[in-house]
Amino acid sequence: MQRNSLGQGIGRLIAIAVAAAMLLMTASAQALEKIRLGKSVPHPFTFTPAEIGTETGIWKKHGLEIEVFGYGGDAKMQQGLASNAIDMSLGSGPGMGFMAKGIPAKAVAAFADAPLSMGLIIGSKSPVKKLADLKGAKIGVSTNASLTYWLTRELSRRQGWGPDGIQTVPLGRLPGNIAAMKRGQVDGFVMSASVGYRLEKTGDAHVLLSFGDFIKDFHTHVVFATNKMIAERPDQIRAFLKAWIEVIEFMRKNKDETLRISSKITKLPPDLASREYDAIMPMMTTDLKFDAPAVKTLLKSFVELGILPTEPDPKVLYTEEFIPASR
Template identity: 40%
Template sequence: MASRMLRTVAVTCAVSLFSLSSALAADKVKVGTSGLALLWTFIDTGMKAGTWQKYDIDVERVALAGDAVMQQAMTSASVDFGFGSGPGMGYHSKGVPAIAVAAVAGPPYSFTIAVRPESPIKTVDDLKGKRIGVTTAGSMTQWLVRELSRQKGWGKGGIIDLPMGAPRTQLVAMKSGDLDGTVTTVETTAEYVAQNEARGVLQLGDLVKDFHTHVLFARTALIEKNPDLVARFLKGWFATVAYMKAHKDFAIKESAAAMKYSESSIAKAMDAQFQMLSDDGAWNPKAIDKISSSLVELGILEKEPPRNTLYTDRFVPVKP
C-alpha cells in the first residue's frame, strides 16, 4: 500500500515538474504593431489557435500609433519585435537599434482611397489637386498618395496629402469638407460603405507591384543575444499565417471581434490580406530598391542608404 502511494506521488510530481518545465520553456515576448490593421489581429488569434505555443512563444501585443511610435518603443526596449511598414526600414539608419528581419506583406492590396458618397470624385483622374488624408508625416499612406501623383505625371504636389491621424478623425474631416478623401484600409472602407459614410475610388495594390507593405522588425540586441528566439518567432508567425489561410472562417470571426467590425466587412478584406501576405518572409530586391527611394521622398533620410542597413537576410532568403 505504502509503495503504491509512493509511486502515485512520484508520478504526480513528475507530471507537475513536466508541466512546470513546459510553462517555463515558453518565451514571453512583447510585439508592437503600427497603426490599425486587420493583419495585426492574427497575432492574437494565433495564440487562440495555438500556433505560437508550438514554438514555445507567448505573445503580448502592444498597439502603437504609427511607425515612429513603434520605433520609439523598439529604442526603449518596450517591445522585442515590431510589425510596421516598409518605409519604417529607414529608421535603423537613423540610429534605431532594430532592423527588419522578414518581409510580411507585398503590394498594398489592403489600402484604398475613399471619398464621401456624394463626392464628385468618380475616377483616379478626379483626384488631381484634391486633399487626401493620410495617417502621419513620413508614413506609407503618405508615400502611396505621392507615388500615385508621380505615376500620373502630376508631380509631388499633384495630390495634397494631409497627415490627419486615426481613420475616424479623417472621416470627420472628410464629412466637414476639410478633406476630399482618405487613404484607409479595405475593411474600414467596407464599414464606411455599409454605413453610407464613404465609398471606395481606388484600391492601391495595383499602384506598385514590387513593394513590402509590412515588415517585421527585431531589436538588434535580441538578434545578437538570442537568434534562436528570433528564428522561432518567425516560424510562429508564418505558421499563424498558414493557419489563417487554411481556416478563413475562423480568421474572419476572430478579426471581426477584435476590430469590432462586421464579419461582412472583414470577409471583403480577408482575400486582399491573403493576396499580399508572404508565406516565407523572403526579401524582394526590387521592393527594397523602391522602399529605399521612398525614404528620400518622405524625408526620412537625405539620401538612399546602403541596402544592408535596411534589413538582414540572416533569417529569411532573398529572392533571385
C-alpha cells in the first residue's frame, strides 16, 4: 500500500511538473509580440537580418516574433503599409517619398548607407559595353519610385542626360528582369550586384558598374513603421530596433554563421556569398540615425527626378524617436 501510494505521489508530481512546463511554454509564447515585417524585395543580403534574428534567437530575446512578407518592389510594399497588411518594413531611402504622397507610415531608422550592394547588370547580348553607351538604353527596375528606379535616373542625371536619359522599365521581381533581359526587351537591370556575379558565371550578363562608386551621401535602406504601429505599439518599434542592432553586430562577428543562414535566402553559392558579405557589411550601420547630407540628397532628388513637385518637409518622412541611445 505504501509503495502504491508512493507511486501515485510521484505520478502526481510528474503530472504537475509537466503541466507547469506547458504553462511556462504557453506563457513564453504569449509573451512574444508578433511584428509583420515586409521586404520590398525578398532575397537581398541586406534584408537577411530578419531571418538571422529569428534563427539566432535574437528577436525572441527581445520579446518579438517576426513574420516576413516579400514584395515585388517599394511601390507594392508601400501598398502593404497603407492597408496595414504589415506593421513594419525594410525598404529604400527613396521610398520615403511615398510618405509625402500620403502613405500612413514613417521611416524610423536608416540601416544602410552608400549603395555598395547595388549593381547595374548588363546582358551579354546588349550593345551596351561602357558607361557612355547607357544613354537611351532600356534598364529594368522593380517598380517606379523604387530604389532601382531612383538609382537609374540619378545616374542618368549625373551623366548630364537628364533623369530620362536612361529609360526605366518596371519589371517587378528578379525573374521578370532576367527574362526580359534574355529576350532583349531591356539591355539590363538594376539589382544586388551578387545577382550579376551569378549571371557572369553562366555567361548571361556582367556587372557594368557599382552604384556605390557614384553615390556617397545616401540612405540605401531604411526601416518603415505604419502610423498605427507608431501610435499603438511604440515599445515594440524600440525593441525591434534594439534587436536589429544586435543582429548586425552578430553578423559582423560571425561571418561563417551569417553566410550559413543568409544563403538560404539569397541562394548564392559559397564563393559569391562570401564576396557579397565583404562588399556589403561596411554599408550596414548600427547607428540607425538619419544623416543630414544623405537626407538632403534624397529631398533634392525627389524634385530633380520628378518623383515630387517640391521638396517635402523631412518631418513627414521620418522620425528618430525610436532609435536606441548610443551605447
